[in-house]
Amino acid sequence: MTGESAAVQPVAAxxxxxxxxxxxxxxxxxxxxxxxxxxYYWTNLAAVPVLFTAGILLFLWIGDSWWQLFTAVGFAVLFTQTAFLGHDAAHRQIFRSGRWNDWISLIIGDLFVGMSYGWWQHKHTRHHAAPNQLGADPDLELPVVAFTPEKAAQERPLVLRWIIGHQGVFFFPILLLEGVSLHASSIRRVFAREPVPRRPTEIAFLTVRLLGYLGLVFFVLSPDKAAVFLAVQLGLFGVYMGSSFAPNHKGMPLVPKGLKLDFLRRQVLMSRNIHGNRLLDVAMGGLNYQIEHHLFPSMPRPHLRQAAPLIRTYCVEHGVSYTETGLWHSYGIVLRYINRVGLGKRDPFECPLLQQRATPADTRDTQNTANEP
Structure with a gap:
């Protein structure tokens, strides 16, 4: 899908x-x-405590050794894959009962991963309601990366302005801090003044998970090895999480604040799928089917791959651009886009709704491939 074909018109038009x-x-x-x-889900839920127990036993068996850096890599993957399962529960994909899904999300997110379910739900629900909409999508308001020209143009010290201007280069290194940021945001949320459902439970689970994990690491490892172990585990956890979410919306059209779109176009036009084999489906926790997930958030993860061809065909028949690309190509799109934003440049992807240019190419380009914007 080209930048020009990404032009979207309001419902009334x-x-x-x-x-x-x-x-x-x-x-x-x-x-x-x-x-x-x-x-599918009971098998995955049963595997979580088994794999965590196995990981802890392996950690204790290896002891105070630099070989634990391989264990750190394993924990980073395990925590991310567990977070994907919590994401499914939070979207009501596992059980019909909302209460059951909530408790699974709390146990998996807070107790096993160390991320507040209440914080994630508050943020992620707003993202799903208005993906890529200015002033509404919290995923556009990250403190260290500018995804809009207005954010990039804000007054900053000279060094920070230079970093923002070259933020595509620094994007993946910044993700090394995302793991720490996720834990810190969770702690801030549960101790914030605004109401937090099940606050005592979240505080108890997060305390057990975070302090228990740190205690285990420093009990087994010497301080120098413990510091390196945590740096590797938290850094890779952040990169893995960020790399799984980043390709889905960044570099797709931005919706002006207050503009109303019908639900199908609001979700499809602002999302990007990543095509690949079943191994990629597992590695990205189903997030590579972002269009299907945004249209049907409660659809179980195993059905997303089956739904994709059906939804792609339906979109083509209704003249709705369905964007799909490869994983590495998507990263290239994201990096080039945020670099352009950081440099203050505008292109058709930054405000397509204001172009008002519906052409025959709009229909021809609604295919299952995507060129860079």
Missing amino acids: RGVSNSDFTGLARIVRERGLMRRRYG
Whole structure:
């Protein structure tokens, strides 16, 4: 999908309504793609405590050794994969009962990963409601990366302005700090003044997880090895998490504040899929099917791959651009985009809704491939 073909018009200008999504939802339900996958999820849920126990026992067995750096890599992968499972529960993909999903999210997120479910839910729900919309999507308001020209133009010290101007170069190194940021944001949220559902439970779970983990690391390892171990584990955890979420929306159209779109276009036009094999599906926790996930957040992860061809065809038939690209190509798009933003340059992807240029190419380009914007 090219930058020009990404031009999106308001609902009133195109004469569409939510009936487009209603038709798609009916097809998805008829294909059985919303049914629960209890066997898949119970297997994964049972594997979590088993793998954590095995990891801790291996950590104790290796002892005070630099070989523990390999264990740190393993923990980074384990924590990220566990977080993906918590993400599924938070979206009501596992059980019909909201209460069951909430408690699974609390246990997995707070107790096993060390991330506040309440913080994540507060932030992520707003993102799903208005992906890439200025003033509404919290994922556009990161403190260290500018995703909009307005954010890049803010007054800063000279050094920070230079870093923002070359932020594409620093993007992945910055992700090394994302693991620490996720834990810190969780702690701030549970101790914040605003109401937090199940605050005592979250505080108890986070305390056990974070202090217990640090205590274990410093009990087994000498201070120097412990510091390096934590740096490797937290750094790789942040890179893995960030690398899984970054390709999904960054470099896609930005929606002006206050503009209303029908649900189908609001979710599809602002999202990007990453095509690949089933190994990629596992590695990215199903987040590579971002279009399907945004249209049907409660669809079980195993059904996303089956739903993708159906939804792609439906979008093409209804003249809605469906963007899909390879993993490395998507990273290239993201890095070039944030570099352009950091340098204060504007392109068609930065404000496509204001172009008002619907051309025949808009229909021709609604294919399952994407060129860089």
